[in-house]
Structures are given as C-alpha cells and as structure tokens.
Amino acid sequence: xxxxxxxxxxxxxxxxxxxxxxxxxxxxxxxxxxxxxxxxxxxxxxxxxxxxxxxxxxxxxxxxxxxxxxxxxxxxxxxxxxxxxxxxxxxxxxxxxxxxxxxxxxxxxxxxxxxxxxxxxxxxxxxxxxxxxxxxxxxxxxxxxxxxxxxxxxxxxxxxxxxxxxxxxxxxxxxxxxxxxxxxxxxxxxxxxxxxxxxxxxxxxxxxxxxxxxxxxxxxxxxxxxxxxxxxxxxxxxxxxxxxxxxxxxxxxxxxxxxxxxxxxxxxxxxxxxxxxxxxxxxxxxxxxxxxxxxxxxxxxxxxxxxxxxxxxxxxxxxxxxxxxxxxxxxxxxxxxxxxxxxxxxxxxxxxxxxxx
Numbered sequence: 001x002x003x004x005x006x007x008x009x010x011x012x013x014x015x016x017x018x019x020x021x022x023x024x025x026x027x028x029x030x031x032x033x034x035x036x037x038x039x040x041x042x043x044x045x046x047x048x049x050x051x052x053x054x055x056x057x058x059x060x061x062x063x064x065x066x067x068x069x070x071x072x073x074x075x076x077x078x079x080x081x082x083x084x085x086x087x088x089x090x091x092x093x094x095x096x097x098x099x100x101x102x103x104x105x106x107x108x109x110x111x112x113x114x115x116x117x118x119x120x121x122x123x124x125x126x127x128x129x130x131x132x133x134x135x136x137x138x139x140x141x142x143x144x145x146x147x148x149x150x151x152x153x154x155x156x157x158x159x160x161x162x163x164x165x166x167x168x169x170x171x172x173x174x175x176x177x178x179x180x181x182x183x184x185x186x187x188x189x190x191x192x193x194x195x196x197x198x199x200x201x202x203x204x205x206x207x208x209x210x211x212x213x214x215x216x217x218x219x220x221x222x223x224x225x226x227x228x229x230x231x232x233x234x235x236x237x238x239x240x241x242x243x244x245x246x247x248x249x250x251x252x253x254x255x256x257x258x259x260x261x262x263x264x265x266x267x268x269x270x271x272x273x274x275x276x277x278x279x280x281x282x283x284x285x286x287x288x289x290x291x292x293x294x295x296x297x298x299x300x301x302x303x304x305x306x307x308x309x310x311x312x313x314x315x316x317x318x319x320x321x322x323x324x325x326x327x328x329x330x331x332x333x334x335x336x337x338x339x340x341x342x343x344x345x346x347x348x349x350x351x352x353x354x355x356x357x
Contacts, residue, residue, distance in 0.1 A: 006037060085106050193319065196316040255308070296311060
C-alpha cells in the first residue's frame with residue numbers, strides 16, 4: 001500500500017511519532033511518503049522543517065505553509081498515488097476532506113487536550129477513521145460520539161539502543177524533560193519540591209528544547225545550585241545520552257498528549273515520578289516502574305479536559321523515597337517488566353490491523 005504521513009518533521013512529539021510510525025509502516029511492507037508541515041511563521045522556530053540526522057530521509061515533500069491548502073494536499077496525494085493518508089494533529093479539515101473525496105482513505109489522530117466538541121462534525125467528514133494512542137483519548141472520543149480504534153504505542157527500537165548495559169546504584173540525578181516549557185509543565189512545583197529535599201549529591205537536570213528567559217527557572221537556579229539547566233534543541237544522540245545518564249525521570253505534568261518522554265524513560269531504564277492522572281498513569285504503575293503522586297485539579301486545557309497541579313509535598317516524598325536502600329533496584333525491575341508490556345511489535349501489529357480494517 002502507498003501510505004502518506006502528514007505531520008511536523010522535527011524533534012517534537014508529533015514529529016517523533018510520525019518518524020517512528022513511518023519506520024513501522026516501512027517494516028510492514030508499505031511504501032511511505034511524508035508531507036512535512038512547517039511550524040507557524042510566528043513560532044519560536046518559524047517555518048521550520050528539519051533535514052539533518054535522523055530527519056534526512058527520502059520522499060519528503062515540504063508543505064509551503066503551516067495551514068496546508070486543499071490544492072496542495074490533493075496534489076501531494078495525486079503525485080504519489082496514495083491509497084491512504086495518516087494525519088497527526090491536523091485541523092485543516094477542508095483540505096483533508098478534499099483528499100478523501102479523491103478516493104484516498106484518510107485516518108487521523110489528535111492529542112486529547114486540544115480536540116474539542118466543536119471539531120467532531122468536521123473531523124467526521126474529513127476522516128474515515130480517527131484512532132487513539134491512549135485509553136484516555138479513546139474514552140474522550142467515545143464521550144464525543146466517535147468510535148475510535150486503539151493503537152498501543154510502544155518503545156521504538158532506536159530508543160533501546162541508548163540504554164546503558166547495566167544500571168546500579170542509588171538515585172542521584174533527576175531528569176526533567178521540560179520540552180518547550182509550555183503551560184502544561186508545572187515548573188514552579190517541581191523546583192519547590194526538589195528544593196525541599198536535602199543532599200548535596202543530588203542534581204536536577206532541566207532539559208528544554210528552546211532558549212527561554214523564564215523568571216521561575218532563573219529563581220530556581222539561583223536558590224539551588226544543584227539545578228542544572230540545558231535549554232537547547234540537541235541532536236537526538238546527544239539528547240538521549242543526556243537523558244540516559246540520569247537515574248530517575250521526574251515528569252509531572254498538568255496534562256499530557258501522548259507523553260513520549262515516559263516511553264523514552266522506560267526504554268532507557270529510568271523509573272518515573274509523575275502525578276497520578278491520565279495518560280501518565282497508563283504508563284507508570286505506582287511502586288512498580290515509578291511513583292505516582294496526587295494531582296490537584298486546577299483549571300482546564302483548551303479542549304476542556306481537566307488540568308492538574310502535582311502535590312509539592314507528594315513530589316518531595318517521592319524523591320526522598322527513591323533514595324531509600326533497595327528502592328531503585330525494585331523500580332528498575334519494574335521498568336524491565338514495562339519494556340515487555342510496551343513492546344514495539346505490538347505497536348506494529350496494531351497499525352497493521354488499523355490499515356487493514
């Protein structure tokens with residue numbers, strides 16, 4: 001089958017999902033073509049598409065703008081003779097419906113914190129199928145009247161290659177994947193919780209993808225020399241090496257879409273500390289492969305789903321807990337079991353069923 005994939009094409013969640021998805025479809029014997037969507041002109045990285053490293057691949061068509069027109073979408077489908085096209089977080093429903101009207105099967109996926117009731121009817125016209133990568137996404141779609149098949153996302157083999165051959169010792173370095181430091185990231189609570197824990201041997205690495213002058217972050221560094229900040233979009237190899245050098249992934253969030261960093265942590269052998277809310281608690285099981293702390297409901301995301309702030313006291317206790325003798329060994333054993341549960345072959349099989357259905 002000739003399959004198109006339309007998504008961002010750079011080191012961000014959507015782009016990483018698209019690239020890893022492409023490798024799965026290639027292994028399943030399909031021929032794939034990418035319509036790379038540039039960022040908005042006013043983005044921190046304006047009109048950006050990556051062509052370096054793992055992003056340097058054949059059959060990449062650059063869209064001319066963030067809002068891809070019906071004409072450009074249909075031309076892409078015609079040029080490559082597509083049988084099916086997969087879209088990730090794409091709200092250009094008119095363009096996708098135009099492609100569908102040419103006979104191309106259209107399949108979409110959205111992150112649940114942005115897809116709202118207002119999108120339901122135009123999405124049904126544009127897509128033959130809307131699928132889910134998490135249980136909470138699927139439940140939300142059901143509430144909105146959409147029957148959404150589930151694909152279980154897993155640990156891509158490229159991630160496992162960065163895992164150290166042996167992990168031992170206690171919890172000294174905590175890695176916080178801050179991404180674009182958006183409002184979903186509860187940075188003040190994380191810094192406050194970390195400061196409450198004593199121990200000069202501890203380090204918190206805050207890793208963001210963009211350079212931002214955040215007063216909260218500057219104050220956190222000034223108050224605690226144990227906080228190390230890296231705000232740059234590193235090549236994948238460097239980013240994964242920095243991640244893999246830590247002992248624990250500290251990853252509470254007000255909400256998450258898919259939460260790729262949780263899968264990366266499992267692949268690298270790191271237990272995770274996060275709040276007990278979906279989809280984080282779909283990956284992390286308390287006392288098994290990480291620790292879940294209470295989340296206090298505070299406001300909502302754009303789509304109307306609830307947002308949560310992690311308990312500062314709970315985070316501090318969890319950080320203290322992983323330093324107890326033998327605790328890390330128990331959690332690392334749970335991470336090893338989670339790797340089996342999140343096997344990539346299951347993801348490939350789910351996509352095979354999705355495309356055949």
